[in-house]
Amino acid sequence: MLVVLLGLSTLAAASALFVAVNQPWLGVVLSPGDDGSVVISRVHRTDFEPNLSAGGRLDAIGSENTGSMGVSALDIVEEPDTLNTYDAINAFRARQSALSIIQNQSRVWLDVTSASGDAHRVHVAPFLARPAWSLPFEFWLQLFVGCGGMVLGGWVWILRRREAGPFYLAISGLGLMASALSAAIYGTRELSLPEELLTVLSSINHAGTSSFGAAIICLLAVYPKRIASDRQLIVIWVTTALATGASIGQLLASPSIGIYTLMVAQFIAIGALIAVQLFLSQRNPVARAALGWFGLSILAGTSVFVFAIATPLLIGLEPQASQASAFGVILLIYAGLALGVARYRLFDLGTWAFRLGSYFVGAILLVGLDAFFIYGVAVERVPAFGIALLTVGLVYLPIRNAIGAQLNYSPNLTRQDFPQLVEIALERAPERQIAQWRGLLTESLNPLTIEIVDTVSKAALIEDGQGLLIPGHLNLPSLRLQFANGGRRLFSQRDVDHVQNLVDLITHALKSSDAREQGVRQERTRIARDLHDNIGAQLLRTLHTADLPRKDAIISETLADLRDIISNAQGNGMALDEVLAELRYETDERLALAGLQLRWHYAGAADLGISARLAHTLRSVVRECASNTIRHAQATELSIEICEVNGEIDLVVSDDGKGFDETDAKPGRGLNNIYSRILGAGGSLSITGTNGTRIGARFCLAEGEVA
Amino acid sequence: MINNLLIVEDVAEAREWLTRIAQDAFPNAAISTVQTIAGALAKADELNWDMALIDLGLPDGSGLDVIRRIRKLSPDTICVVTTVLGEDAHIVAALSAGAQGYLLKGQPSTLIQRQLVQLQQGMPALSPTIARRIMEHFQRTGPIDGETKKLTTRELEVLTLVARGLRNADVALALGLAETTIATHIKTIYRKLGISTRAEAALHANRLGLT
Numbered sequence: 053m054l055v056v057l058l059g060l061s062t063l064a065a066a067s068a069l070f071v072a073v074n075q076p077w078l079g080v081v082l083s084p085g086d087d088g089s090v091v092i093s094r095v096h097r098t099d100f101e102p103n104l105s106a107g108g109r110l111d112a113i114g115s116e117n118t119g120s121m122g123v124s125a126l127d128i129v130e131e132p133d134t135l136n137t138y139d140a141i142n143a144f145r146a147r148q149s150a151l152s153i154i155q156n157q158s159r160v161w162l163d164v165t166s167a168s169g170d171a172h173r174v175h176v177a178p179f180l181a182r183p184a185w186s187l188p189f190e191f192w193l194q195l196f197v198g199c200g201g202m203v204l205g206g207w208v209w210i211l212r213r214r215e216a217g218p219f220y221l222a223i224s225g226l227g228l229m230a231s232a233l234s235a236a237i238y239g240t241r242e243l244s245l246p247e248e249l250l251t252v253l254s255s256i257n258h259a260g261t262s263s264f265g266a267a268i269i270c271l272l273a274v275y276p277k278r279i280a281s282d283r284q285l286i287v288i289w290v291t292t293a294l295a296t297g298a299s300i301g302q303l304l305a306s307p308s309i310g311i312y313t314l315m316v317a318q319f320i321a322i323g324a325l326i327a328v329q330l331f332l333s334q335r336n337p338v339a340r341a342a343l344g345w346f347g348l349s350i351l352a353g354t355s356v357f358v359f360a361i362a363t364p365l366l367i368g369l370e371p372q373a374s375q376a377s378a379f380g381v382i383l384l385i386y387a388g389l390a391l392g393v394a395r396y397r398l399f400d401l402g403t404w405a406f407r408l409g410s411y412f413v414g415a416i417l418l419v420g421l422d423a424f425f426i427y428g429v430a431v432e433r434v435p436a437f438g439i440a441l442l443t444v445g446l447v448y449l450p451i452r453n454a455i456g457a458q459l460n461y462s463p464n465l466t467r468q469d470f471p472q473l474v475e476i477a478l479e480r481a482p483e484r485q486i487a488q489w490r491g492l493l494t495e496s497l498n499p500l501t502i503e504i505v506d507t508v509s510k511a512a513l514i515e516d517g518q519g520l521l522i523p524g525h526l527n528l529p530s531l532r533l534q535f536a537n538g539g540r541r542l543f544s545q546r547d548v549d550h551v552q553n554l555v556d557l558i559t560h561a562l563k564s565s566d567a568r569e570q571g572v573r574q575e576r577t578r579i580a581r582d583l584h585d586n587i588g589a590q591l592l593r594t595l596h597t598a599d600l601p602r603k604d605a606i607i608s609e610t611l612a613d614l615r616d617i618i619s620n621a622q623g624n625g626m627a628l629d630e631v632l633a634e635l636r637y638e639t640d641e642r643l644a645l646a647g648l649q650l651r652w653h654y655a656g657a658a659d660l661g662i663s664a665r666l667a668h669t670l671r672s673v674v675r676e677c678a679s680n681t682i683r684h685a686q687a688t689e690l691s692i693e694i695c696e697v698n699g700e701i702d703l704v705v706s707d708d709g710k711g712f713d714e715t716d717a718k719p720g721r722g723l724n725n726i727y728s729r730i731l732g733a734g735g736s737l738s739i740t741g742t743n744g745t746r747i748g749a750r751f752c753l754a755e756g757e758v759a
Numbered sequence: 760m761i762n763n764l765l766i767v768e769d770v771a772e773a774r775e776w777l778t779r780i781a782q783d784a785f786p787n788a789a790i791s792t793v794q795t796i797a798g799a800l801a802k803a804d805e806l807n808w809d810m811a812l813i814d815l816g817l818p819d820g821s822g823l824d825v826i827r828r829i830r831k832l833s834p835d836t837i838c839v840v841t842t843v844l845g846e847d848a849h850i851v852a853a854l855s856a857g858a859q860g861y862l863l864k865g866q867p868s869t870l871i872q873r874q875l876v877q878l879q880q881g882m883p884a885l886s887p888t889i890a891r892r893i894m895e896h897f898q899r900t901g902p903i904d905g906e907t908k909k910l911t912t913r914e915l916e917v918l919t920l921v922a923r924g925l926r927n928a929d930v931a932l933a934l935g936l937a938e939t940t941i942a943t944h945i946k947t948i949y950r951k952l953g954i955s956t957r958a959e960a961a962l963h964a965n966r967l968g969l970t
Contacts, residue, residue: 604867605867607865608865608866608867610865611843611863611864611865612865629923630887630888630891632924633887633888633891633922633923633924634886634887634888634924635924636887636923636924636925637886637887637924637925637926640924640925640926640929641870641873641926642867642870644926644928645869645870645873652924
């Protein structure tokens with residue numbers, strides 16, 4: 053569909069270009085002089101005689117076959133419809149016809165009066181066709197406007213083919229194209245066009261303009277809300293066709309009645325329809341926003357007129373507006389209409405309307421102040437403009453910003469939001485959590501309804517800003533909010549950003565809270581495991597030990613372990629060197645009581661962490677060995693060497709006692725315990741009994757941390 | 760000589776056990792026992808004790824209050840903290856409140872008896888862990904008003920060696936000093952600990968604008 057549309061508009065543009073180019077060409081650019089004469093403002097060809105140059109006056113044009121014919125500014129008027137009477141129009145057409153015949157001759161002469169006042173007759177051979185590059189900017193602008201209108205209207209219709217509004221928008225686009233393309237051809241002619249062509253083009257222009265107006269009326273009659281029946285719409289078309297036909301057929305009192313009365317009537321109808329639609333859409337935010345685009349586009353169009361006509365007048369230049377510029381403005385308005393019908397970004401309209409409107413007011417203020425200073429206070433032009441600019445900058449802009457801050461009020465994260473968010477994140481009961489979350493959203497956006505929906509990944513607007521989707525997280529469901537601020541406005545992009553901020557914050561808070569809870573759980577698990585592995589196992593051993601002193605020994609060990617677990621649970625962690633220092637001190641004290649010497653050697657990295665479980669293993673092994681030595685070895689010295697290399701502990705405990713018989717395959721219960729502990733910690737153990745007892749153990753530091 | 764000794768302990772078995780150990784250590788001493796803070800405070804007012812063994816966690820309060828009361832009424836009383844688990848923080852608090860030693864009730868009777876005798880002879884016990892906490896404490900406290908609250912180089916050396924697990928005798932050997940000198944140093948450290956803790960409290964109060 054889009055391809056067809058683009059093809060059609062390209063075809064139309066190409067046809068217009070074809071017609072415009074296929075006219076005989078003199079190679080000059082003519083413009084009206086002050087006194088009704090025709091001035092040669094530019095010369096496009098280089099093969100002219102030197103007497104024909106820019107700045108000269110063209111008095112007459114003629115040829116061998118036709119004779120000479122005088123030329124006046126009336127002949128190069130852009131829009132002949134502005135002529136007062138049908139007689140004048142018909143006379144104009146007759147002259148165009150005659151001029152066209154002269155232009156079609158193979159050789160023509162031009163009677164030129166140069167700037168210095170000398171009269172010359174210059175002979176020129178017109179080209180058969182006009183080169184495209186010589187067509188003025190106005191031609192291309194109108195070509196662009198025509199095609200742009202068609203494409204815009206057609207595109208919206210393709211998007212919303214079932215609706216009446218876009219259909220009429222497309223019709224108006226067609227009208228705009230017909231009007232703009234025909235005007236492009238005759239408005240930018242070099243000097244003349246054949247009468248028949250001129251009449252046809254004028255009629256097309258006329259019909260196009262009228263149908264543009266009629267289509268816009270129909271559009272507003274059915275969009276946003278239908279307020280007229282099809283029958284009434286047909287009446288509009290019939291009336292328009294009759295009026296247009298009467299005008300083209302020169303049946304009315306004057307051309308201005310035929311053309312401009314209809315136009316004014318259409319404008320009034322459009323204004324009235326907008327008012328009615330605004331009234332009807334009081335409770336419909338989408339319709340209001342669409343109408344907002346209409347109003348905005350008309351405002352934007354008006355502001356262009358201000359810059360094109362009012363500003364040049366005030367700074368002392370000729371107004372720059374021509375029919376071509378008017379078409380440019382119409383396209384602007386038209387684009388606004390198209391956006392409104394297409395419901396494009398209606399939700400952000402408020403912001404845009406304010407921005408454009410406030411700039412417009414600022415510009416009018418600037419121009420007005422400038423004029424006041426020049427004409428009211430009689431200040432020189434340049435300083436006047438400076439003063440006006442300064443005043444606008446210092447007075448108007450701050451006021452504008454203040455108003456903007458008021459109007460564009462949107463929910464921002466406030467101080468109160470943070471405690472609320474934290475509370476929600478820390479709330480454990482899911483129902484209460486959800487209720488609080490909904491409460492927060494209601495507070496900041498005041499939607500009419502909040503529904504739970506399926507998973508949403510990002511905050512987004514739906515239904516042109518009537519709804520807002522909010523992603524969920526874990527317990528919080530994804531939500532759909534409908535009708536912001538109780539239906540009085542649409543959700544805007546700001547709301548989306550705000551909500552996304554809230555969601556990000558709450559997600560972060562929830563994640564942190566989860567991580568904390570998980571940390572607590574892990575810590576509990578670790579403590580439970582330590583209690584089970586160490587304290588539980590030892591108490592069990594105690595329970596099944598008949599030997600009283602041994603019972604006491606195990607219980608005192610158990611207490612030491614309990615102390616480790618508690619100190620570990622307090623987050624102090626356990627340092628290997630600290631564990632070793634305590635062990636050394638304790639062992640030394642025990643040995644001293646029994647009259648033994650301790651030789652202690654430690655080599656390894658400082659600041660090593662160690663798990664409670666490993667500390668326990670280490671302590672048990674050293675204690676068991678020391679006990680054995682004290683009780684059985686009849687030794688004088690106990691040596692303990694501990695090496696830490698690459699995360700491995702190498703422990704050697706040896707005494708100078710009597711040793712034991714290695715062939716006796718009945719190790720004591722204590723040694724048995726040592727054995728199972730070391731193996732449990734993933735280590736290895738070696739025991740020799742010759743030359744005193746020597747026990748070597750090796751285990752990994754990291755194992756305990758992982759387990 | 761220990762002529763009268765007070766035991767503050769709420770668990771009956773532990774009380775009897777401690778009484779036996781104290782009796783063995785000081786055969787001539789008259790031993791009194793109480794189970795509560797209230798009782799202990801009353802006993803403290805009653806007479807000047809030579810030695811008091813005080814449990815920290817009692818049903819009606821903290822043994823720290825008892826230590827403070829006794830130290831105030833009779834500065835010569837040797838206050839000893841007896842505890843099962845001996846959390847580091849509590850022990851440093853107790854020492855700075857004026858306790859001269861602490862005993863872990865989980866240790867064998869013979870060891871405790873020996874430590875009691877040493878304490879009476881003026882040789883306070885200091886375990887590696889506590890030595891570490893004390894060093895940390897002084898580092899945290901930092902250099903505040905006056906030299907007396909700071910540790911001397913020698914005292915720091917002693918603490919460092921103790922923290923590595925050396926006994927007083929070994930520290931003496933390592934530093935080429937007499938064992939009694941080491942004991943004096945440790946006593947000074949205890950004293951400074953009390954002062955520095957008070958100074959720290961004053962400093963905090965000052966920072967908070969309370970004084």
